[in-house]
Amino acid sequence: MAVNLAPPDPAALEPIAGVELGCTMAGIRQAGRRDLMVMRLAPGSTIAGVFTQNRFCAAPVILAQRHLAAGWEARGLVVNTGNANAGTGADGIARARAVCEGLACALGCAVEQILPFSTGVIMEPLPAERILAGLPSAVANLDAGHWVQAAEAIMTTDTVPKAVSRRVALSGGDVRVTGIAKGAGMIRPDMATMLAFVATDATVARADLDRLVRAAAARSFNCITVDGDTSTNDAFMLVASGGAGVVARDDGDLARLGEAIDAVAMRLAQAIVRDAEGATKFVAVHVESGRDEAECRRIAYAIAHSPLVKTAFFASDPNLGRILAAIGYAGVADLDPERIDLYLDGLRVASQGARDPAYAEAQAVAAMRKPEFELRVALNRGAGVATVWTCDLSFDYVKINAEYRS
Amino acid sequence: MAVNLAPPDPAALEPIAGVELGCTMAGIRQAGRRDLMVMRLAPGSTIAGVFTQNRFCAAPVILAQRHLAAGWEARGLVVNTGNANAGTGADGIARARAVCEGLACALGCAVEQILPFSTGVIMEPLPAERILAGLPSAVANLDAGHWVQAAEAIMTTDTVPKAVSRRVALSGGDVRVTGIAKGAGMIRPDMATMLAFVATDATVARADLDRLVRAAAARSFNCITVDGDTSTNDAFMLVASGGAGVVARDDGDLARLGEAIDAVAMRLAQAIVRDAEGATKFVAVHVESGRDEAECRRIAYAIAHSPLVKTAFFASDPNLGRILAAIGYAGVADLDPERIDLYLDGLRVASQGARDPAYAEAQAVAAMRKPEFELRVALNRGAGVATVWTCDLSFDYVKINAEYRS
Numbered sequence: 001m002a003v004n005l006a007p008p009d010p011a012a013l014e015p016i017a018g019v020e021l022g023c024t025m026a027g028i029r030q031a032g033r034r035d036l037m038v039m040r041l042a043p044g045s046t047i048a049g050v051f052t053q054n055r056f057c058a059a060p061v062i063l064a065q066r067h068l069a070a071g072w073e074a075r076g077l078v079v080n081t082g083n084a085n086a087g088t089g090a091d092g093i094a095r096a097r098a099v100c101e102g103l104a105c106a107l108g109c110a111v112e113q114i115l116p117f118s119t120g121v122i123m124e125p126l127p128a129e130r131i132l133a134g135l136p137s138a139v140a141n142l143d144a145g146h147w148v149q150a151a152e153a154i155m156t157t158d159t160v161p162k163a164v165s166r167r168v169a170l171s172g173g174d175v176r177v178t179g180i181a182k183g184a185g186m187i188r189p190d191m192a193t194m195l196a197f198v199a200t201d202a203t204v205a206r207a208d209l210d211r212l213v214r215a216a217a218a219r220s221f222n223c224i225t226v227d228g229d230t231s232t233n234d235a236f237m238l239v240a241s242g243g244a245g246v247v248a249r250d251d252g253d254l255a256r257l258g259e260a261i262d263a264v265a266m267r268l269a270q271a272i273v274r275d276a277e278g279a280t281k282f283v284a285v286h287v288e289s290g291r292d293e294a295e296c297r298r299i300a301y302a303i304a305h306s307p308l309v310k311t312a313f314f315a316s317d318p319n320l321g322r323i324l325a326a327i328g329y330a331g332v333a334d335l336d337p338e339r340i341d342l343y344l345d346g347l348r349v350a351s352q353g354a355r356d357p358a359y360a361e362a363q364a365v366a367a368m369r370k371p372e373f374e375l376r377v378a379l380n381r382g383a384g385v386a387t388v389w390t391c392d393l394s395f396d397y398v399k400i401n402a403e404y405r406s
Numbered sequence: 407m408a409v410n411l412a413p414p415d416p417a418a419l420e421p422i423a424g425v426e427l428g429c430t431m432a433g434i435r436q437a438g439r440r441d442l443m444v445m446r447l448a449p450g451s452t453i454a455g456v457f458t459q460n461r462f463c464a465a466p467v468i469l470a471q472r473h474l475a476a477g478w479e480a481r482g483l484v485v486n487t488g489n490a491n492a493g494t495g496a497d498g499i500a501r502a503r504a505v506c507e508g509l510a511c512a513l514g515c516a517v518e519q520i521l522p523f524s525t526g527v528i529m530e531p532l533p534a535e536r537i538l539a540g541l542p543s544a545v546a547n548l549d550a551g552h553w554v555q556a557a558e559a560i561m562t563t564d565t566v567p568k569a570v571s572r573r574v575a576l577s578g579g580d581v582r583v584t585g586i587a588k589g590a591g592m593i594r595p596d597m598a599t600m601l602a603f604v605a606t607d608a609t610v611a612r613a614d615l616d617r618l619v620r621a622a623a624a625r626s627f628n629c630i631t632v633d634g635d636t637s638t639n640d641a642f643m644l645v646a647s648g649g650a651g652v653v654a655r656d657d658g659d660l661a662r663l664g665e666a667i668d669a670v671a672m673r674l675a676q677a678i679v680r681d682a683e684g685a686t687k688f689v690a691v692h693v694e695s696g697r698d699e700a701e702c703r704r705i706a707y708a709i710a711h712s713p714l715v716k717t718a719f720f721a722s723d724p725n726l727g728r729i730l731a732a733i734g735y736a737g738v739a740d741l742d743p744e745r746i747d748l749y750l751d752g753l754r755v756a757s758q759g760a761r762d763p764a765y766a767e768a769q770a771v772a773a774m775r776k777p778e779f780e781l782r783v784a785l786n787r788g789a790g791v792a793t794v795w796t797c798d799l800s801f802d803y804v805k806i807n808a809e810y811r812s
Contacts, residue, residue, distance in 0.1 A: 055741045056734030056759070085728045089744065089760040122727020123761050138763020186714055186731065227713040230735035232727070298514035305712070307633040307799075308592055321638070324493045325592065328462030329636035337463045338495065353462070354495040355529050393713070395804050401714055402721035 003371045003391070005274035008148055008163040014176040017146035018042035022141035023153040026134030028127055029082030029120060034153035036131060038138040039077040039197065040107060045241045046208040047074045050217045052234030057090030059085045059126075060116040061233060063100065067112045075113040076253070077237065078103045079154050079195065080120070080131055081182070086232035087123040095128040100274025102132040104402030106139045107339040108287055119182060119195055120156055120235050151180040154195055157400060158184045162271040166259040172246040175202035177260045181268035185277040185401060196221065196236040198269055198368040204240035205249040209335040212258050213238040215356035220265035224389045226276040227397070228305040236265070273389045281313050282372045285385045290379040295332045296386035299377060303388075310393030318364035320350050328333035329375065335379070343376040344368065409777045409797070410690040411680035414554055414569040420582040421550035423649025424448035428547035429559040434533055435488030436525060440559035441737040443602065444544040445483040446513060451786040453480040453521070453649045456623045457638030465491045465498030466522040466530075466599040467639060473518045475615040478804040481519040483643065484603065485510045485560050486526070486537055487588070491663030492638035493529040507752060508538040512545045524560055524801055525588060525639050557586040560601055563806060564590045567685070568677040574666040578652040581608040583666045587674035591683040591807060593632035602627065602674055608663055609653040610646035618664050619644040626671035630795045633803070634684040634711040642671070679795045684802030687719050688778045693791045696785040698707065701738045702792035704782060708736035709794075716799035724770035726756050733783065749782040750774065 019041060026036040039060050041047065049068065051061050059233075068074070078099055085092045100114040107114075118126065141149075151161035165178040166240050179198030187194065191243050199366045204212070238261065284301050287296035303309055306326040312319040320342060328337060342350035345367040349359050432442040447453070455474065457467050475478070484505055490580045491498045506520040513520075522722060524532065547555075557567035571584040585604030610618070623642050644667065648653075680688050691709050693702035709715055712732040718725040726748060734743060749757035750772040755765050773779050 017555075036532045041533050054731060055738070056730045056743045066682065084727070085762055087601045087727055087743075089758065091760075111601065122725075122731065123756075183594040185727075191542070229712050229714050229728070229731060232731050232734060267671045306635050307803070308807055311804050317806035317808070319528075322592075322635070325460060325635060325638050328460035328638060332461070337493075350493070350529075352495065354493055354497075392803060397713070397799055398717050398720065398799060398801050398804055401717035402723070 001009045001276040002160045003279055005159050005160050005271055005375050010148045013147045013163055014165040014178050016178050016201045016241055018241025020142040020144050021146040021150040022138040023149045024134045024138040026130050027128055028080055035081045036134045036138050037079045037150045037153040040142050041075055041239060042241050045239055046204055047239045048213045049110060049235055049237040050213055052231060054230050054232045056232045058120045058233045059088055059096045063096045063116040063158035067115055071110045071114040074111040074115055076103050076107045077115050079117040081156055082120040083124055083126050084120045084233050085118040085126040086163055088233045093169055093326055095126040098128045099131050102135050105133055117195055117235055147178055147180060154182040157277055160275050164264045165266040166260040166264050167388060168256050170246050170248055175244045175246050177264050179268055180265045181272060183268060183272040184275050185226055186229040186231040194231050194234055198264055199242050201244035203242035208239055208254055209240055212261055215258060216261045216265040219262050223272050223387060224269045225304045226391060236296040240299045270389055272332050273391050277396040277400045279391035280394050282393040283313055283390055284387055285376045286374055287377045288385045289382055290384035291382040292384040293386050296348055296384045297368050299327050299330045300386050300388035302326045304390035307393055313392035314394045316368040318368060326338040328370060332382040337352050339380040345373045408566045408681040409685055411566050411677055413566050416554045419553045419569055420571040420584050422427050422582055422584050422607045422647055424451060424647025425552050425709035426548040426603045426660055427552040427556040428485055428544040429455050430540045430544040430556045431654040432536050434486055434536055441487045442544050443538045443556045444484045447481055447645060447649055448550050448559040451645055452610055452612045452615050453645045454619045455641055455643040456619055457595045458637055460636050462493060462638045464639045465494055465502045466524045469502045473521055474517045478518040479519055481515040482509050482513045483521050485523040487560050489530055489532050489564055490525040490526045490528045490639050504534045504804045505537050508541050508665040515662060523601055523641055525582040553584055554585060560588040563683055564588050564681050566681050568674055570670045570673040574662050576652050576654055581606055581635045581650045581652050583670050585670045585674055587678060589678040590681050591632055592635040592637040604670055605645040607650035608645050609648035613772040614660055615646055618667055621664060622667045622671040625668050626675035629793060630675045630679050632797060676795055679797050681796040683806045684800040685797035687798040689719055689796055690793055692780055693783045694791045695788055696787040698790040699782040699792050702790045704738045705733050705791050706794035708732045710796035713799055718799045719798035722771055722774040724767060724774060745786040747784040751779045
């Protein structure tokens with residue numbers, strides 16, 4: 001069902017020296033599937049992250065932020081699927097902490113050096129006993145080559161594991177960037193996506209890493225939407241293990257490394273949309289020539305969240321009126337509809353706010369029948385641009401979400 | 407398919423002296439259905455209205471506002487379905503004006519005394535010739551008893567005509583309030599709904615009528631949502647014909663009349679949600695004990711717009727996590743999740759931000775299986791309240807909107 005998204009080729013994924021991944025089947029919600037993943041970081045690694053802005057943020061999100069703020073060097077991450085440990089109050093914090101204690105014990109570090117992450121059903125108690133029972137086999141499985149296994153172990157309604165690698169030359173030598181992500185529904189990240197973990201073997205100072213992770217989130221996970229629902233568990237973590245012995249020391253190095261991290265994050269973010277619940281189309285909504293980026297984003301999200309536009313995408317129906325209506329209610333106060341042009345994959349379908357007289361509907365239908373296309377909106381009043389990646393709204397979205405959890 | 411919504415009983419609809427309605431089959435988009443409606447107002451009538459805030463407002467909306475602002479006494483309304491005349495530029499204005507001219511000629515008044523309204527497909531040229539050809543038979547059909555016919559003549563994807571009456575005693579005698587509305591999709595009114603026309607035979611000054619229509623819109627059409635899409639053609643018009651010879655003169659009269667108008671508008675607004683595209687459930691989302699009404703509305707709309715919550719409504723699935731997640735991302739910055747309680751039709755399902763330990767899921771499923779229920783959110787931090795009426799998101803919503811227009 002995923003749109004132009006093949007499973008990752010394990011051979012194409014670069015291991016990151018200093019980062020090992022171990023997975024196991026802990027039977028958290030279902031038997032017989034990998035649902036627990038541990039990531040061990042070599043001493044000297046730095047880590048930075050961005051988290052959901054949802055006020056109902058989950059217990060592991062609260063604890064991970066607390067542990068990061070404590071300033072200890074992170075040594076391990078523990079991630080489970082099947083249960084989000086969200087909306088679980090003080091008991092949820094206690095269970096997340098018990099899991100951290102279990103991994104701290106196994107890795108020989110302090111509990112503050114462990115960051116917990118959970119995804120899955122909300123408002124059910126986390127089965128911490130099963131996770132603790134599974135930890136020894138996950139730790140025994142630790143290996144720098146297990147990125148694809150790890151991508152599988154964090155899936156919920158995802159149909160395809162998501163993993164991407166890049167290699168980049170810094171002044172001191174080559175470094176690698178490898179990352180994984182999960183997410184298919186409840187996707188309208190606000191600072192981050194459901195869960196994404198990206199690591200590089202470069203040596204990067206914590207303050208630089210903070211800037212890199214925020215910049216990458218802004219250009220990737222914060223530019224996608226499936227259903228407009230911001231999750232309670234969003235987290236995007238960036239690790240620099242230093243395993244390559246190459247320091248990203250100057251602005252040139254950081255810019256090049258940042259580009260590679262952005263590219264990995266963007267591919268992962270797009271993979272989430274390609275594998276969105278029920279998606280049959282992957283659509284880039286590109287808004288240009290606005291006054292500023294903010295108004296372009298506002299309009300792009302209004303289009304990408306409109307159920308009427310999304311069902312028209314599903315039907316390959318160039319229903320321009322629905323798109324213009326969404327632009328019109330996006331809340332840009334002094335927008336002049338009579339300056340707006342619309343393009344579908346380069347075909348101008350509307351000019352000056354009305355149907356382009358030269359356009360034949362059959363061409364637009366052909367563009368929209370493709371599993372992947374671009375909708376471009378020109379506001380013709382400035383230099384701002386923004387792109388949001390989204391998908392259509394299909395029968396299967398309703399089916400999956402009416403049946404999930406039952 | 408409509409939820410607890412019967413067609414109106416013509417005998418229960420009070421005629422409004424001074425207001426006549428005439429309908430015809432003009433073949434605007436389909437043959438063999440009433441699609442053109444004319445309303446004639448007696449001299450001395452006053453009229454006030456609220457219109458869509460969509461920047462892409464339709465040609466008839468622009469023209470109706472212009473004619474209202476000109477300050478002439480309105481004498482006629484002309485309403486067509488099948489074509490919204492939106493996104494049609496200067497040509498759309500010219501066609502809407504031609505229709506007004508046709509009716510002005512037939513009614514013997516100035517073009518500025520006619521207000522035009524259109525609903526239907528967006529961005530297609532309005533077939534003004536067919537409307538002009540249909541006007542004589544619509545005018546010949548004018549009758550004070552034709553409210554149900556008129557409600558039918560303005561339907562698009564509606565399955566049930568919507569018409570409501572109330573009678574209220576003012577100090578000078580009884581007056582009547584009767585109204586009709588249409589709308590089933592692209593419904594997230596912002597000042598008004600798709601189209602609603604309410605008339606009273608009281609005599610009301612224009613300034614008072616302006617206040618009454620705004621207050622009624624705030625309590626009715628501005629409290630509903632189907633899909634979060636604000637239409638390009640929303641309009642809610644309130645007519646006072648004076649036909650009863652009863653003047654609403656003092657604050658007591660205006661308050662009583664306002665209550666009757668509010669009641670009619672609220673019933674019509676709820677009828678739109680009951681007849682929403684694909685709806686199988688009618689849900690009142692009531693948010694209480696917030697700091698103010700604004701934050702309660704924000705949270706109520708976040709819940710009512712969440713595709714995940716709406717599919718859970720469809721599945722009768724008490725998926726509390728999705729509801730809490732929507733509350734959490736509603737943008738209320740300092741909200742404390744640990745104070746929030748949730749109720750389904752009086753059954754407390756969550757307390758202090760977590761699942762209520764005393765609650766059995768089967769009871770919540772039973773509440774949600776009903777075609778109509780209330781979801782109540784207590785924020786426990788103030789005295790603000792707000793209610794939004796909405797519906798579920800079903801397979802049929804996708805089906806209707808993937809097929810409409812084709």
